[in-house]
């Protein structure tokens with residue numbers, strides 16, 4: 001991924017190309033930041049891991065960003081670490097931003113989940129359903145930070161699964177965004193409109209990198225979600241969902257796009273560029289659908305009469321943490337209607353038989369294993 005807006009190769013944090021990102025790896029990256037970034041301990045997780053907030057800048061616009069409240073969603077954290085290094089560079093742009101904005105960044109809100117590579121915290125709670133109950137220390141720190149620091153914009157950073165596509169097209173939703181609802185009626189008060197305008201700006205920039213690859217997330221209101229809560233409290237809040245890029249399960253390209261999106265958002269807010277955007281642009285970003293599977297095996301009826309024509313086998317790749325790295329394991333195939341799904345990879349048994357590529361049923365398994373590699 002080449003980013004023309006800045007020298008991405010130079011600022012890209014080294015050594016974090018894999019999906020598994022431990023709290024120690026995050027510490028290694030942040031340890032190399034200059035004194036422009038100030039570290040503050042927010043408190044300790046359920047398993048007593050420290051949770052830090054990093055602040056940067058002196059400007060009046062206050063931007064709060066947190067990532068990895070779901071421990072197995074590291075792509076936005078990696079892009080966020082890249083952004084921290086970008087802001088650590090002494091350039092004309094960073095000097096201007098420093099005078100216009102102050103950032104407060106929590107790279108990993110759920111370090112226990114990051115360590116174990118799970119969505120949940122160590123008590124088994126989804127922190128993004130704990131905004132009202134606030135039963136967990138991690139939730140309490142974030143809400144306390146929000147209440148005391150009073151940000152002007154919030155960025156809630158996540159990963160989404162490979163199932164998502166943009167609109168009705170077989171194009172992966174490599175990046176998705178949402179200005180969460182602020183009430184049951186999903187009305188658009190002024191502050192929510194501002195979140196939409198910033199997303200419109202990000203979308204415009206991203207189109208030159210991933211044409212048609214930007215989706216809009218469902219805005220069903222759930223006050224238990226942190227983003228919905230902050231939006232309800234009147235602060236423009238933006239949800240990022242980093243998604244699939246073709247043939248890139250480590251999400252190296254998506255991570256670069258996260259960094260670019262954050263850069264664009266900061267630029268847009270610092271220089272008040274978003275005010276020129278129309279919320280109709282945001283509303284015209286296609287909504288995400290869920291019709292992708294990782295591997296789609298077509299025409300299985302050619303192998304056995306237990307399947308009929310028109311059916312296909314859908315295989316999902318499931319992540320497993322093995323010795324500090326993520327491995328991808330195929331799920332048990334699910335029988336689906338062939339026309340109802342798209343595969344990131346597709347294998348048609350009928351076609352293979354016609355081309356004499358497939359001699360026996362046993363060959364199917366080896367073909368599927370090859371597709372996974």
Ligand SMILES: [Zn+2]
Nearest residue numbers: 070073158159
């Ligand atoms: Zn998430």
